Amino acid sequence: MSMNTISHYKQTIQEHSAEYAVREALESGRKDTHNVFISLYEERALARARQVDEGTVSGRLAGVPFVAKDNFLTLGGATTAASHFLENFHAPLQATAVEKLEAEGAICIGKVNLDAFAHGGSTENSAYGVTKNAHDTARVAGGSSGGSAVAVALGTVPFALGTDTGGSIRQPASFNGVVGIKPTYGAVSRYGVVAMASGTDTIGVLASTVSDTELLLEVLSGQDERDMTTLPDYFIPQDKPTGKKIGLIKEFMADGIDEEVSAQILSAVEKLQSDGYEIEEVSMPMLKYALAIYYIVVPAEISSNLARYDGIRYGTQKGNDGSLQDVYEMSRQAGFEAENKRRIIIGSFVLSSGSFDAYYQKAQKARTLLIREFNDLFERYDALIGPVAPETAFKIGQNTEDPLKMYLEDVMTVPPSLAGLPAVSVPVGKTKDGLPVGLQIIGKRRDDAQILAVARDVEAQYGQ
């Protein structure tokens, strides 16, 4: 797996050709033992590989294959968001993130699985079946960027595009033993990505190494006039962390965390201490409320964002022999998965006139208190750390009957999302059963380079 780096691919391309590298990746994609792929973009990928070999396309990622989560609009095939709604949707344009990678010569070989519309944390809510964990096929890939994480973990491609609204990059990265970053909100353009909750949606990458992650974030980040929430360019990779004083979040290490996960995190803490880091336990009393805040605020945005799927403008259409209301209701009934409907209903409830103050307003005020706690800690600490999830990858089907239990899997990833903070998951060893554990490193806004510098020090302790 240590061979699964961008520089290794560039060497292969130099020795053979970009077409060779892309054919190898496509071949691995066709075998698809873990139900990673929704579609392969064979024709377009090979055509672009030949352009690289002919010298008409060049760049820092020339000829390097990658996959995109199937909620990025791409040319070359369908963009389904893993839903029935968009099963035949062919986008007329590409997401800015994909365009930026292509401008550096990278080649999208296909689109990978997710929870439909990115609603979920296990890739079990897909209309195209469950993606299996790279380390144990009886277990979930995590999600919602499950296909992205497994594609990198299996070595099909050296990196993958993902989206993270409340943990959808970090948690599958942790479950499959790869690096995954959710950058600061606004660091990477969301243009051309199927929206979930616009206030916390972020675009990021999953890769095998921290260095590759840095290179990719350098390529992807920057202001985009087509996404007015993008930040002016600020990301510059740094060799060393600007400070080594770190807070270990006490609430994340408390009851409910798997013992083996806790042991691996504490072992990582010791390794960092031996590397000159000063690590103190810190407390964030507001963390216990973060999940409730998230599952009020985000479904509210989901119910609004998904109103665009009306069966008229694009996607599945049903009921067109009846009234306009029939078209809306029957198209949405047929096009959405159960979890999509659950979140839309929650959102409609918390935004309805009788509940708005008690739920939505209350949650947004509580969110302010959570952000204040983060801000206070970042006055004193250069980064915060903890686990990514309370346990390792769970068994397929284990949580599907109890939606609240499934939501509780997100308890450690949603807090930075609500505050717009950057957070990265970096592998820190495995359990006795061989399941990977990820360390989450959280930074203050725009401190993406800082948390990646810490992540590189962590990586160095474990080897790649």
Added chain:
Amino acid sequence: MRSLAQLSALRLTDDEAERLTSDIEHILQYFEQLNELDTDGVPATYYGMDLVNSSRADEVSDTQLSRESLVELSEGGNIAGQVMVPKVL
């Protein structure tokens, strides 16, 4: 649940409505813990970032979208360069 389904433009089956009612009751109970918090006088964070509006220059620019590509992608085909859309009503 029926009224929420209507607000959400979802035509749920009876089984779905029943299941969602129980799920949502369970989830709303979990939300109740926010009532422990004193949020009097706390401003709401509707949006997490410290951004202000930014404007681009008002200039004509190329988009990736061409009329030809839209016509080509239209599901209903096209007649003399005009996009056919599916029947709605």
